[in-house]
Amino acid sequence: MFRQLSIVLILLFLCSCKKEHELIKVQGPVFGTAYQIQYYDNNASNYQKQFDSLFKVLNNSMSNYISTSDISKINRSINVKVDHHFKTVFEASKVIYRQTEGVFDPTIGKLVNAWNFGSENTKTALDSIKVDSLIKTVGFNRVGLENSKVKKLPNTFIDFNAIAKGYGVDVIADFLESKGISNYLVDIGGELRAKGIHLNKQKEWAIGIENPNFDGSQSYSKIIGITDKAMATSGTYRKFKVDENGNKYAHIINTKTGYPTRTNILSVSVIADKCMMADGYATAFQAMGIERVEKFLAKHLELQAYLIFENEKGELETKSFNGFPE
Numbered sequence: 001m002f003r004q005l006s007i008v009l010i011l012l013f014l015c016s017c018k019k020e021h022e023l024i025k026v027q028g029p030v031f032g033t034a035y036q037i038q039y040y041d042n043n044a045s046n047y048q049k050q051f052d053s054l055f056k057v058l059n060n061s062m063s064n065y066i067s068t069s070d071i072s073k074i075n076r077s078i079n080v081k082v083d084h085h086f087k088t089v090f091e092a093s094k095v096i097y098r099q100t101e102g103v104f105d106p107t108i109g110k111l112v113n114a115w116n117f118g119s120e121n122t123k124t125a126l127d128s129i130k131v132d133s134l135i136k137t138v139g140f141n142r143v144g145l146e147n148s149k150v151k152k153l154p155n156t157f158i159d160f161n162a163i164a165k166g167y168g169v170d171v172i173a174d175f176l177e178s179k180g181i182s183n184y185l186v187d188i189g190g191e192l193r194a195k196g197i198h199l200n201k202q203k204e205w206a207i208g209i210e211n212p213n214f215d216g217s218q219s220y221s222k223i224i225g226i227t228d229k230a231m232a233t234s235g236t237y238r239k240f241k242v243d244e245n246g247n248k249y250a251h252i253i254n255t256k257t258g259y260p261t262r263t264n265i266l267s268v269s270v271i272a273d274k275c276m277m278a279d280g281y282a283t284a285f286q287a288m289g290i291e292r293v294e295k296f297l298a299k300h301l302e303l304q305a306y307l308i309f310e311n312e313k314g315e316l317e318t319k320s321f322n323g324f325p326e
Contacts, residue, residue, distance in 0.1 A: 305320070
C-alpha cells in the first residue's frame with residue numbers, strides 16, 4: 001500500500017515539474033513592430049487573445065497612427081476623457097520631462113512629423129521660419145491633466161511613441177504576474193522586462209545588445225543576463241538624416257532648437273525597474289550627449305546604462321554606468 005502511494009506521489013511530482021518547466025512562447029505584430037512573450041505556466045495557458053486585447057486598448061488610447069484614438073482626438077482639440085493607461089504614461093512623462101530639464105518632451109510631435117520621423121508624412125520643405133513656428137508649440141510644462149481631461153494649447157501635438165512601447169511591456173508583465181506567473185520575458189521590439197529565470201537553463205534570461213550596424217545586418221555588442229528588471233534600447237543607426245557635409249542627425253528632435261539631434265551616440269540601453277521609465281530615459285540620453293548623461297547618472301543610481309558611440313577617430317567605443325551587467 002505504502003509502495004503504491006509513494007509511486008503515485010513520485011508520478012505526480014514528475015508531472016508537476018514537467019508542466020512548470022514547459023516554456024510557452026507567444027508572438028505577433030504590434031505597434032509597428034513585433035512582440036515575443038515567453039513564460040512558464042503550470043497550466044500551460046496561452047494568453048495570446050488577452051495580450052492582443054490589451055494591445056488594442058493601448059492603441060485606442062495612445063496611438064498617433066489611429067485617427068480615432070484618444071490621443072489623436074486630443075491632438076485635434078476634441079474633448080476626451082482619458083483612461084488610466086493614458087494617465088500613467090502622462091504622469092511618467094512629466095517625471096522624465098522634469099528630471100531631464102525638458103530634453104524628453106512628448107509635445108515635440110509636430111516637429112517629429114515635420115521632419116518625417118513620425119506618424120504623419122509631410123512633403124512640405126522645412127526652413128528656419130517653419131521650424132521657429134513649430135517650436136512654439138513645444139512645452140510639456142504647458143500641458144496638464146485635470147479630471148481625466150487634457151488641458152493644452154490648441155496647436156500642441158502630444159506624441160507618446162518614445163515611452164508607450166515600454167509601457168506596453170509593463171502592461172503585459174503586470175498581466176502575467178496577476179496570473180501568478182513568476183518566470184517570464186516580455187519583449188516588444190527590443191524593449192523588454194524579465195522576471196525570474198529561464199527554468200530550462202536555470203539561468204537568467206539572456207539578452208543581446210545589438211551592434212549599431214548601418215548596413216542592416218545584425219550582430220551583438222554583448223549578451224547579458226537580466227532578471228526582475230526592464231531594459232529599453234534607443235538607437236540612431238536605423239533612423240537618421242545625413243547633411244551635405246556627411247554629418248549624421250538622429251531621429252530624436254532637439255526640444256530646444258527643433259532640429260534633429262547631431263550626436264555621436266549610436267545606441268543607448270537603459271535598465272530600470274519599469275520598462276516605461278527605461279524607454280523614456282533611453283530616448284532622452286540619446287539627445288543629452290555623453291558628458292551630460294554621465295552627470296545625470298551620477299545622481300540617478302537607480303538607472304543603469306550602456307552607451308555605444310563613435311569617438312573622434314570614427315571608431316566605436318562603449319561605456320557602462322552604475323554597474324550595467326557585463
